[in-house]
Amino acid sequence: MPTHPDESEKNVLEPGCARCPALVESRTCISWGNGPTDADVVVVGEAPGAGDPDADIWKGGNHTGFAYTSKHSGRRIRSLFESLGYADRTYYTNAVNCFPEGEDGSNREPTPEERRNCRVHLETELEAVSPDLVVTTGRHATATLLAFDDERLDGFLDRVLEPFDSEALDVRVLPLLHPSYQEVWLSRLGYTAEAYRDAIAEHLP
Template identity: 30%
Template sequence: MTNTPSVDRIIRDIHHSLVHLKESGCTGFDCSSRSLEILGGLGWPATETSGKHDETLADIRADLGDCTRCGLSASRNHIVFGEGAENARLVFVGEGPGFDEDRCGRPFVGAAGQLLTRIIAAMQLTREAVYICNVIKCHPPGNRDPEPEEIRHCLPFLKRQLAVIRPRVICALGRVAAQTLLDTQAPISRLRGRFHDFMGIAVMPTFHPAYLLRNSEKKREVWEDVQQIMKRLE
């Protein structure tokens, strides 16, 4: 059976592209080299997605398989691929699975995950309507930060997930996710509060829910970031 995109999705993709072109300073349809360059950035190039523009999340999960590409495979219990709507307008990206996530194979199910669920509900959304995943798919021992080599192996799969979903906004949860997506070493305190770009998708970095559990005074700033996301999704 041919997997034909819905009219709603086609319209949403066109709108997404036009908005990004406007924000990038391009007007009209003169097919200038600058416009073509920006459009190329919106299309998730073949070098990023292995040319599989019609693949599904299930295809990517099958390709990931019982991954042994890095040393994390030796200590993990489950690969945590991600979950949610394949056509979600909003994707949350964390740094990696924690202890609880490793035990059950689902993202954000521990105390931080429960807080994220409440944040999603405050946005008048559900976990089923968004997509939730991480930069890396396996739990780092001792909840340490992912190492560059681990990120290098996992990041192509995240890019392919985002290419399939084509969300309107990515919410990068925490320092590691934000720095990885934006290829920067800037602190999360400087990155949050404004939109950035990744693969032609608007990215809003904000504090990780686990950080909020230890620093409740930062919840106001997260809510400010979330309100910007809600406005962008309107």
């Protein structure tokens, strides 16, 4: 079981942020970045899910206020980096910090405006942490990092485990599969779980 972050690790940048009216309505709370502010690696997720308020600890960022604290994705990505020796060297955040609720109550895709509004927070975090590597998990997180250099994402799967340099942020970026969809796509990309983990390890600072 990975370590759940505590309040001292929460990096609140704009209390009560109301940049996106629809997200203010749908969120329970803002899911802020967390972890050491001198981390070697920053993991950027897409956006918090609805979460489970009845879960024991891993309720999800929409209820805990911490990015990547859901029972499934949060535990999986944190377990991965802890197993690679980065338990105290990784900072976790999201491209969009609030739960984007769809018509059926599940996640919808964040709008371009919502991603743009949240980029200011992500840029602040990356400037403060100054990591050696940014790991993006999923299509929206990768698109957000590319947007800093005015680049578009065409074909996310072709980007997985293919690092690129962000000139605007002066950092190396490594796209990974989102942990929620990892099992679906690994075999299609020709990886076993062990080979995928080893490939990630090769790119870590």
